[in-house]
Every structure is written in structure tokens, then in C-alpha cells.
Amino acid sequence: MYYHQKLVISGRYFELYKYEKSLKRDFIRKKKKKVEAPHEQMIIDDLIKTEAEIIENAYKQKEKRKDSIYRTRTQIRRLINSNPNLTKFITLTFSENMTNITKANKQFNKFTMRLNYRHENFKYVAIIEFQKRGAVHYHFLCDLPYIKTAELSEIWKHGFVKINRIKHVDNIGAYVCKYLQKDMNDKRMFNRKKYFCSKNIEKPTTVVDDRIIEKIFLEFGLDNLKPDFENTFFNKFVGNVSYNSYKLKNPIA
Numbered sequence: 001m002y003y004h005q006k007l008v009i010s011g012r013y014f015e016l017y018k019y020e021k022s023l024k025r026d027f028i029r030k031k032k033k034k035v036e037a038p039h040e041q042m043i044i045d046d047l048i049k050t051e052a053e054i055i056e057n058a059y060k061q062k063e064k065r066k067d068s069i070y071r072t073r074t075q076i077r078r079l080i081n082s083n084p085n086l087t088k089f090i091t092l093t094f095s096e097n098m099t100n101i102t103k104a105n106k107q108f109n110k111f112t113m114r115l116n117y118r119h120e121n122f123k124y125v126a127i128i129e130f131q132k133r134g135a136v137h138y139h140f141l142c143d144l145p146y147i148k149t150a151e152l153s154e155i156w157k158h159g160f161v162k163i164n165r166i167k168h169v170d171n172i173g174a175y176v177c178k179y180l181q182k183d184m185n186d187k188r189m190f191n192r193k194k195y196f197c198s199k200n201i202e203k204p205t206t207v208v209d210d211r212i213i214e215k216i217f218l219e220f221g222l223d224n225l226k227p228d229f230e231n232t233f234f235n236k237f238v239g240n241v242s243y244n245s246y247k248l249k250n251p252i253a
Helices: 039-048 051-081 101-118 149-156 172-180 210-220
Strands: 002-010 013-024 088-093 124-130 136-142 161-165 195-197 205-207 229-235 239-247
Touching: 002 051, 002 210, 013 210, 051 124, 051 172, 051 195, 101 124, 101 136, 101 149, 101 195, 136 172, 149 161, 205 210
Parallel strands: none
Antiparallel strands: 002 013, 002 205, 013 239, 088 136, 088 161, 124 136, 124 195, 229 239
16 A cells, blocks of 8 residues: 555644655565675775765765754654643753763663652653763653652752743744754764653654545644645655645644
8 A cells, every 4th residue: 555645743733745756554664684794805895995985975874864863853843742731841960970871861760760659650751962061961841740849859869950831832842852953963872862751652643544634634624724834855765745734723622
């Protein structure tokens, strides 16, 4: 089965993609098999690489990283917008100069376990950021009820805690993603998980069936709604892509 359009629903945000070429449903890209070369051959291959090949490979790796960062930012934005009750914005810092991401993540995981013990089944999305001194800290968006800063600091145990309630922000997902702009390019984040979320978080919905997409557009009156953003771009796999995003005035009941 093939499809030529895709609708992604994240709370009251709708994103419609239309593709020039059809895509196959449930397509899984096969992993290339690694061919073990003899040690001598590997040395020869390294020697005959031209400067142009090295530059080209470096460029491809850079483009792959850019694509990966864009996909991650999109995932986080959609995840947050699918959970409009995540309105408490918390920053967690370490009093010591904690630069080891692995150790920091272990402490953060312990913190969420302790917090979940007191506030069972709370939802959250968290991202990593680095201070100027290089220390790790976390931006933590959650649906916790009122909690005193002193109480949260006691649960965190490692340093400074700041609590803000997000008000008058139209697109919370985009608002939070701005913190990822520079730090996701940080070499320390390569091949690492760039965000964390609770297991009970609501996920965005993806629809590729034409009849269901048409029904959704009729139900929410999207045909009569001007897109908030329109764009067209080229993709080497599907050709030209048309992209429209819509935002409902009120959250979906």
C-alpha cells in the first residue's frame, strides 16, 4: 500500500505534507551489511582516498547531523504540543561543575523517580542544555500541581532549582525548542539522547489514509482555515513536497 500525503496532529496543531511521489506504508530501510576487509586492504583504501573524497564525506556527515537535529527538534515540538497541560517550566542545575553527561543523566533519572513517588504519574519532557562553564543543566516541562521551590530543591538534591509557569505563549513546543538551537550542535551531544519524557506522555498522531484526512479536515473546518505557514521543498526520495500547517483557536476537547 502506498500514500501520497501525511497529516500529523499534535494537540491543536495540524501539519499536512503532500508528496510528488508516493511513499510505501510501513517501509523499513534495510541496513547495509558491513564487509570486513583485510587489515592490509583497509590501509590501502585509506591511502588512496583523495582530498576531495575526504571533504565530500565530511560534508555528508555535517548534513546528516543537521537532518538529525531538525528531526529531533520536530519530535520535541510535536510531543510538547500534544500535551497542552505541560505548563510548568523548571530549570535544574548542579552546584558542582557537572560536565559528565552520563553521570548527570543518572542523577536526573533518580530525580524523576523520587518525584514520581510523591506525584504519581506526572508527565514531563526534559532537554539538556550547557552553561557557559560547560556544566549540564536541564529544562524540564511538566504538569505538576503547585509545588514549593524548596520542596522541589529537596527532591532534586544537587543544586539550584527555578520554577516558572508558562503564560501567554502561543506555541509552547516552539518556545521550548529554542533552547536546543546551539546545544544540539555541541559535540558532546553526538550519538546521545537529546531529550527525555515520561512513558505516559501523549504522542502525536500520524494519518496517511486519504479518506480519514478528508474527514478530519471537514470535522475541524481546516479547508476554510488559512494555513499559519506554507512551504514547498525538494526531497530526493519523494520529489517536491508541499507543507501546510494549521492551528485551531481552541484545544481539541
